[in-house]
Amino acid sequence: MAHILVIDDEELSLFTMREILEEAGHTVVTAGDGMAGLALQGAQAFDLVITDMVMPHKEGVQLIVEIRERDSRIPILAISGSGRSRNTDFLELARQHGANAVLTKPFSEEDLLNALAVCLETDG
Amino acid sequence: MNRSMLALAKRAAVFLGVAAGFLWTFVALADDPNSRSLIVVGSETDYPPYALVSKDGRAEGFSVDLMKAVSEAMGIEAVFKVGTWDEVRAALERGVIDALPLVSYSKEREKIFDFTMPHTVADAVVFKRRQAPDIEAVGNLRDQTIVVMRSDAAHDWLVRNDVSGKLVLTDTLPEAFRLLAAGKHDYVLAPRLVGLLTVRELGLPGIETTGPLIDAYGRGYGFAVKKGNTALLLKLNEGLRVIKETGRYDAIYEKWFGVVDRKGPSSELIFRYVLWASAGIGVVGGVVFVWIAILHRIVRRRTAELRNARDDLESRVAERTRELENKNFVLDAVITGSSNAVFVKDRDGRFILANRRAARNLGLEPEDMIGRKAADFLPPEFVSKMEKEDRAIIETGIATEGEETIRYKIGERIVRAFKTPYRDSEGNIIGIIGIVRDITERKRAEQDLVAQRQLLDTIIETIPHGIFWKNRDLTYAGCNSKAARNWYLEKREDLIGKTAFDLARDRVEAELLTARDRVVIDEGKALINFEDNHLRADGTVATHLSSKLPLRDAAGNVTGLLCIFLDITDRLAAEKQLRQAQRAKALGSLAGGIAHELNNLLLPIEALSKMAEKRAPENSPERLRLSKIVEASERAAEIVHQILTFSREDDEEKSIVDMASVVGEATRLLNATLPSNVAFRCQQASGIGAVRAVSSQIQTVVVNLVTNSAEALEGRPGDVVLSLDRLELDADAVREFPELQPGPYARIAVRDTGKGIPPDIIDRVLDPFFTTKEAGDGIGMGLATVHAIATRHDGAVRVFSKPETGTRVDVYFPLVSEREALVSVSLGQD
Missing domain, CATH: 3.30.565.10 (Histidine kinase-like ATPase, C-terminal domain)
Structure with a gap:
């Protein structure tokens, strides 16, 4: 079972992911923005970080860069609502900056658990 | 005897007729302008008392007085010039003077002079000492010593007639008389009157004349005129006769010779030559006398008539002269003052007249042009062309008029030249008259006008707008090609004079088109940038952006209207496209944003409903309901996906x-x-x-x-x-x-x-x-x-x-x- 940090500014999204992940037997810590997420990541040892890309205070891309600076090995799963807008492909950017997998909202239980498996296998 | 008298009279009458005819001719000649009423008479300086010069330089003497009297009698004014015999004679030959008052006859002189009848017969006479014996005839002098002036006619006569072998020659008459007075010799042969005067002047005592008068001096002295001046000769002859008749002659004779010859035999002698000449003719002499008397009267009458005629003629000539002078003055003023260049050239192209304007074009004064040719002032290429034209005018006699550009000194000018042949009074072409009007300013103004008109036309044709203008009655007055094409007319002119009612498909369309025109014309209002629609021939509708403005005259009255329009159909369509694209973009952007939010919301709906559905009991109403939520959320997710596809810009x-x-x-x-x-x-x-x-x-x-x-x-x-x-x-x-x-x-x-x-x-x-x-x-x-x-x-x-x-x-x-x-x-x- 994995200890997972989930960062998203959308409360409903956080709740949904916690439901899916805890059903699957994982432990979940959530953060409502990038700043809080980064603080938690520094304070605890997580097996995986799931982060939204479009958030207040700290954009997902910036958060990924800073996590990677601190820990080059921790698996990161990037998720995004529209994924792409205004010529900016956030998920592509996330990949480039160190995300191990990406996932577009809305996704199903299976989608998330599959992506989780991919991330943890890479790590393994 | 009677018969012969009658025949003679008849002959005389015929002769008179012929003579009168000649006389008419001569009198007519007297009217010749050459026979002036003023004559110049040349008198000798030293031939007293016939001719001499007063202390103040005036001609005097017997012959001078005679000439004065004759001139006066004939209404001639005589002025006198004095000189030596040689001088005055030469002057007469040259025509500088008209008459000489004292010329003795000789064959040689008759070749160059015409003589009047003699007015003085200078007989010679023998002078003797009182103590010497009188002589009866010249023959008595055969053995006598005779003193005579060398080369004098008397000297000739003595030698010719072999009068005496004993001649004593002196250089002057006074010398001869002094010898006589001194008692050296007894006889002197000398001109009678001159001799008497000389003796008197010298105050020589005891000298007197003796014997007959001797015709040693031929016909004596007369007036002389230049050979051929018959008119003056006749006048002088007539005058001599007049002063003889009036006694004037005798008075003059008395004045000059009275002291020595109170009786004055010359009054008898003066006609002696004539009498001698007529003596041989006998009775004819009488006829001639009558003839002369008749002629005399005819001449007087004729003279009076002629004088009248002359006076009349002179006053007419004076009047004509004044008229001509007036005309000349006016003509001169017109030519001089003309703003056109006026010139006259002779056949060779030399200027014989040019006014100030003609000269000014060449940078000259008019007098600088006279006698010179155009080639002296103008460029050769122009001159050769001009000379060719001039030759044509001289040859054909046809005037020309044309425009040309000339490079004058003052610059290039455009002129209109009118050239016409210059003819003398007989119609011969003797040159060319030219009048050249400088039309440079007018031409340039015309060219400017044309250029302006062309520019205006170019502008009207170039602008993307259709443009037309109408009269008050709404007939088209003009337009550009775009406006003409708007009515499917090929030529702009085709629109002029027509109205919308002639061109529109129907009355309604025409009314629509002209409704605004009426407002502009009647209210003088400008309607700016309104849009209206025009039905095209192909049935499509064109949209025009139009402005209609009143056209006003100088007084501000509306005389018509001007309309410019731009077909903005394409522009409107393009704008519509652009607006559509912009709207789509804005909507896409909005949709993208909405989709993002919806996806966030769809995540819990779809994921949680699926989880719940899976865990709900099979065939339970909850599972069915949850499956419907899942289905709806999937549909919603699909819509959001479509929206994202649409709004995605470079995905x-x-x-x-x-x-x-x-x-x-x-x-x-x-x-x-x-x-x-x-x-x-x-x-x-x-x-x-x-x-x-x-x-x-x-x-x-x-x-x-x-x-x-x-x-x-x-x-x-x-x-x-x-x-x-x-x-x-x-x-x-x-x-x-x-x-x-x-x-x-x-x-x-x-x-x-x-x-x-x-x-x-x-x-x-x-x-x-x-x-x-x-x-x-x-x-x-x-x-x-x-x-x-x-x-x-x-x-x-x-x-x-x-x-x-x-x-x-x-x-x-x-x-x-x-x-x-x-x-x-x-x-x-x-």
């Missing part, structure tokens, strides 16, 4: 793709899915080319278009035809596609035989979420997405539709150059 990497194969793939997919009522066909031209595109998006376009068309059939059988072709859009064609650049394009056109799109909504079919389908049938993103994709590929979409006939949608994608396509293919192979 995927474009590559060079072959248009035909991409479209081909899409149609294969469609063939499997289209319902059976749809007869789907593909018409694909070969060699379309490649586009830089996201191939899945091209496929989306094809799928959306065909799906829309299939749905437009509404289940009824019908055709859906997809065609793919290639076309070049040049700069002109692109005007209808403001969003496109000129170049090669691939065109995907899909048409159907469906219900068509109502005109009132055709403008909105490209808008996102616009749909004609029943709620639930579609979300209205099909064409909006096609439009978004086309725009993203620098392409364009056009929709054509006729209700109940069908719809056609054309989508344009720019083709890449063959080179670009080749390079891309080779790179792809690497």
Whole structure:
């Protein structure tokens, strides 16, 4: 079972992911923005970080860069609502900056658990 | 005797007639202008008392007085010049003087002079000492010593007649008389009167004349005129006769010779020669006398008549002279003051007259031109041309008028030259009269005017606007070609004089067109930038942006109207396209934002409802309900996906793709899915080319278009035809596609035989979420997405539709150059 940090500014999204992940037997810590997420990541040892890309205070891309600076090995799963807008492909950017997998909202239980498996296998 | 007298009288009468005829001729000659009423008389300086000079230099003497008296009697004014014999004689020959008062006759002199009758017969006489014996005849002197002046006529006479072998010669008369007075000799032969005067002047005593008068001096002295001056000769002869008759002659004789010859025999002698001349004729002499008397009267009468005639003539001449002078003055003033250059040239081209203006053109004074030729002042190429013209005028006698440009010293001038032959009084062409008007200013003004008119015309023709102007009665007064074409007229002139009622299709249209004209004319109001519609010949409607303005005269009265208009149909269409594109973009941006938010919300709905559905008991109402939530959230997710596809701007990497194969793939997919009522066909031209595109998006376009068309059939059988072709859009064609650049394009056109799109909504079919389908049938993103994709590929979409006939949608994608396509293919192979 994995200890997972989930960062998203959308409360409903956080709740949904916690439901899916805890059903699957994982432990979940959530953060409502990038700043809080980064603080938690520094304070605890997580097996995986799931982060939204479009958030207040700290954009997902910036958060990924800073996590990677601190820990080059921790698996990161990037998720995004529209994924792409205004010529900016956030998920592509996330990949480039160190995300191990990406996932577009809305996704199903299976989608998330599959992506989780991919991330943890890479790590393994 | 009687008979012979009668015959003689008859002859005399005939002779008189002839003579009178001659006389008429002579008198007529007297009227000749050469016979002046003023004559110049040359008198000798030292031949006293006949001719001498007073102390104050005036001519005096017997002959001078006679000439004065004769002149006075004949109404001639005589002025006297004095000189030696040689001088005055030469002056007469040259014609400087007209008459000499004292010339003795000789054969030699008659060759150069004509003589009047002698007025003085200078007889010689023998002078003796009182103590010496008288002589009866010259023959008595045979053995006597005779003193005589050397070379004097008396000397000649003595030698010729062999009077005496004893002659004593002196150089002067006084010397001869002094010898006599001194008692050295007894006799002197000398001119009688001169001798007497000399003796008196010298105060020599005891000298007297003796014996007969001797004709030693021939015919004596007369007046002489130049040979051939018969008129003056006749006048002088007549005058001599007059003064003899009036006693004037005797008075003069008395004055000069009275002291020595109180009796004055010369009054008898004066006609002696005439009497001698007539003595031989006898009775005829009498006739001649009568004839002379008659002639005399005729001459006097005639003279009076002539004098009157002369006076009359003189006053007429004076009057004519005044008239001519007046005319000349006026003519001179006209020529001098003329603003035209006026000149006269002789046949050789030399100027014989030129006014100030003519000279000024050449930078000269008029007198500088006289005697010179144009070649002296003007450029040779012009002169040779001008001389040719002048020759033609002289040869043909035809005046010419024409314009030419001349390079004068004062600069290049344009002139209008009128040249006409100059003829003498007999009509012979003796030169050329020229009048040259400087029309440079007028010409330049005309040229300026033409240039201005052309400029104005160019402007009117060049501006993109149609322009026309109308009279108050709304007839067209003028227009440019664009305005004429607006009425399908080839020539601008075709519009002039017509009204809208002549041109419009119907009265209603004409009324519509002229309604505003009336406002402009009647109220003097300018209507600026209003839009109105014009029905074109092809039935389409053109939109004009027009302004109509009153035209006013100087007093401000409205005389008509000016209209300029611009066909803004294309611009409006382009603006519409642009607005549509902008609206689509804005909507896309909005839709993208909404989609993002919706996806966030759909995550819990879809994921949690699926989890709940899975865990709900099988066949329970909860599971069914949850399955419906899942279905709805999936549909919602699909809509959001479509919206995102539409709003996505550059979501995927474009590559060079072959248009035909991409479209081909899409149609294969469609063939499997289209319902059976749809007869789907593909018409694909070969060699379309490649586009830089996201191939899945091209496929989306094809799928959306065909799906829309299939749905437009509404289940009824019908055709859906997809065609793919290639076309070049040049700069002109692109005007209808403001969003496109000129170049090669691939065109995907899909048409159907469906219900068509109502005109009132055709403008909105490209808008996102616009749909004609029943709620639930579609979300209205099909064409909006096609439009978004086309725009993203620098392409364009056009929709054509006729209700109940069908719809056609054309989508344009720019083709890449063959080179670009080749390079891309080779790179792809690497």
